[in-house]
Amino acid sequence: xxxxxxxxxxxxxxxxxxxxxxxxxxxxxxxxxxxxxxxxxxxxxxxxxxxxxxxxxxxxxxxxxxxxxxxxxxxxxxxxxxxxxxxxxxxxxxxxxxxxxxxxxxxxxxxxxxxxxxxxxxxxxxxxxxxxxxxxxxxxxxxxxxxxxxxxxxxxxxxxxxxxxxxxxxxxxxxxxxxxxxxxxxxxxxxxxxxxxxxxxxxxxxxxxxxxxxxxxxxxxxxxxxxxxxx
Amino acid sequence: xxxxxxxxxxxxxxxxxxxxxxxxxxxxxxxxxxxxxxxxxxxxxxxxxxxxxxxxxxxxxxxxxxxxxxxxxxxxxxxxxxxxxxxxxxxxxxxxxxxxxxxxxxxxxxxxxxxxxxxxxxxxxxxxxxxxxxxxxxxxxxxxxxxxxxxxxxxxxxxxxxxxxxxxxxxxxxxxxxxxxxxxxxxxxxxxxxxxxxxxxxxxxxxxxxxxxxxxxxxxxxxxxxxxxxx
DNA sequence: CGTCCAATTGAACGTGTTCAACCAGGGTGG
DNA sequence: CCACCCTGGTTGAACACGTTCAATTGGACG
Numbered sequence: 001x002x003x004x005x006x007x008x009x010x011x012x013x014x015x016x017x018x019x020x021x022x023x024x025x026x027x028x029x030x031x032x033x034x035x036x037x038x039x040x041x042x043x044x045x046x047x048x049x050x051x052x053x054x055x056x057x058x059x060x061x062x063x064x065x066x067x068x069x070x071x072x073x074x075x076x077x078x079x080x081x082x083x084x085x086x087x088x089x090x091x092x093x094x095x096x097x098x099x100x101x102x103x104x105x106x107x108x109x110x111x112x113x114x115x116x117x118x119x120x121x122x123x124x125x126x127x128x129x130x131x132x133x134x135x136x137x138x139x140x141x142x143x144x145x146x147x148x149x150x151x152x153x154x155x156x157x158x159x160x161x162x163x164x165x166x167x168x169x170x171x172x173x174x175x176x177x178x179x180x181x182x183x184x185x186x187x188x189x190x191x192x193x194x195x196x197x198x199x200x201x202x203x204x205x206x207x208x209x210x211x212x213x214x215x216x217x218x219x220x221x222x223x224x225x226x227x228x229x230x231x
Numbered sequence: 232x233x234x235x236x237x238x239x240x241x242x243x244x245x246x247x248x249x250x251x252x253x254x255x256x257x258x259x260x261x262x263x264x265x266x267x268x269x270x271x272x273x274x275x276x277x278x279x280x281x282x283x284x285x286x287x288x289x290x291x292x293x294x295x296x297x298x299x300x301x302x303x304x305x306x307x308x309x310x311x312x313x314x315x316x317x318x319x320x321x322x323x324x325x326x327x328x329x330x331x332x333x334x335x336x337x338x339x340x341x342x343x344x345x346x347x348x349x350x351x352x353x354x355x356x357x358x359x360x361x362x363x364x365x366x367x368x369x370x371x372x373x374x375x376x377x378x379x380x381x382x383x384x385x386x387x388x389x390x391x392x393x394x395x396x397x398x399x400x401x402x403x404x405x406x407x408x409x410x411x412x413x414x415x416x417x418x419x420x421x422x423x424x425x426x427x428x429x430x431x432x433x434x435x436x437x438x439x440x441x442x443x444x445x446x447x448x449x450x451x452x453x454x455x456x457x458x459x460x461x462x
Numbered sequence: 463c464g465t466c467c468a469a470t471t472g473a474a475c476g477t478g479t480t481c482a483a484c485c486a487g488g489g490t491g492g
Numbered sequence: 493c494c495a496c497c498c499t500g501g502t503t504g505a506a507c508a509c510g511t512t513c514a515a516t517t518g519g520a521c522g
Contacts, residue, residue: 066455067455069376071375071376073372084364086358086361086364086365115353115354115357116350122346122347122357126353126356126360131317132364133315133364136364137322137323138322140367140371141302143371144302144374145300149477149478176501176502177500184375187502188478188502188503191501192503195502208501224296224298378479378509379509407470408469416510417512418470419469419510419511423471423510439468
């Protein structure tokens with residue numbers, strides 16, 4: 001059952017990933033950890049002493065409501081900076097969903113100081129925040145825009161295709177339950193929507209967690225004209 | 232039909248956050264405009280050369296989808312900073328909904344330079360962005376997490392109460408259609424939810440655009456455990 | 463006073479939820 | 493090795509809720 005990731009297992013590993021190029025002062029600050037599926041990067045209500053960046057793998061950023069239901073606010077992919085908070089504690093939990101992952105941890109106190117003294121870091125952090133806002137707003141439009149379930153799932157698949165980087169085949173690191181909680185529909189409806197898209201010939205399922213997008217144009221059309229974010 | 236005010240700005244991701252006290256260098260940058268209901272601060276797809284701050288009044292931050300439907304991303308109230316973006320053009324429109332309003336305009340080029348050279352401005356702008364993210368995430372949880380329409384409307388009323396600052400009586404500067412597009416439910420359902428809350432004795436309607444919250448505790452309970460952002 | 467649009471109410475319909483059964487795969491223990 | 497279970501996923505059927513279409517009211521303004 002989901003072990004908390006260890007206190008800093010710091011090993012110096014080159015982070016020449018898909019993440020944005022950051023100044024040396026920033027990179028030196030990184031403490032690298034390896035983790036596995038189910039590890040919890042931080043928990044709802046933990047104190048927010050660090051910023052994080054996902055280097056390898058995938059994670060979910062979720063919140064559990066009072067009635068026990070869960071909502072997934074976002075999925076995290078390589079390169080993404082997360083863990084910003086306006087208050088002293090985190091309001092959401094972040095949990096690894098890929099079998100393995102690598103994350104970088106940055107002392108919030110020092111990182112903030114750096115962001116104030118170093119113009120380059122300042123700009124990059126602000127840019128990361130603004131992009132996060134853009135993505136959230138875009139997602140809100142997609143989800144709350146009164147599309148049907150099939151449209152939501154189609155939009156989700158396209159988002160995954162664009163973010164996880166695909167050559168037509170999209171790996172889904174998350175379960176159907178995760179997708180359901182992300183789109184705010186029931187698991188059954190997610191499943192039905194997928195089979196609907198499959199029987200229309202727009203996608204093909206390879207196993208459970210792998211999807212081939214057969215007709216991208218048609219899928220995009222189903223999703224509605226969802227203009228996506230330039231990253 | 233909605234006159235455009237002032238030269239357009241390029242690139243905007245509206246961060247809908249409350250604005251803290253900023254240093255003199257910042258305040259000197261402000262260009263003040265007065266406007267009226269229906270005025271468009273900027274339009275979807277306009278290029279954005281400015282950041283904005285709403286001083287007096289209320290505005291809506293919306294986007295029109297391909298099929299003609301509209302979605303309201305956020306309502307803007309006095310003090311809020313908006314118009315940030317990472318991409319080249321506005322993805323949303325901002326329109327005044329109160330009879331009169333006052334807004335401040337800041338050259339984005341200069342403001343960004345200021346944010347990079349002045350640690351205080353840097354911190355405050357970053358803080359505004361982070362709070363905007365928090366608010367968006369919170370709103371997402373509230374809206375997507377609660378299934379019932381009555382619960383959404385209840386949550387909306389409480390949000391308005393907290394933001395517009397009320398002594399029990401909440402002024403609603405927006406129409407039922409605006410509320411509907413904000414909550415992604417139909418106007419009829421908004422209306423029905425309001426009457427349901429009224430007949431339960433939780434609220435009272437004074438005219439059309441003014442609501443008295445009779446039983447705050449019960450209304451909060453209906454809204455679900457909606458923890459709100461510290462501003 | 464009449465017009466126009468926002469707001470409300472009513473009734474039929476459609477879509478997603480819910481409850482339920484079933485299937486497939488992986489792990490464990492006898 | 494097979495039986496067993498347990499979780500994740502799919503499918504089916506009844507129901508509930510919000511939408512939609514439609515009619516009515518109410519208030520603002522000319």
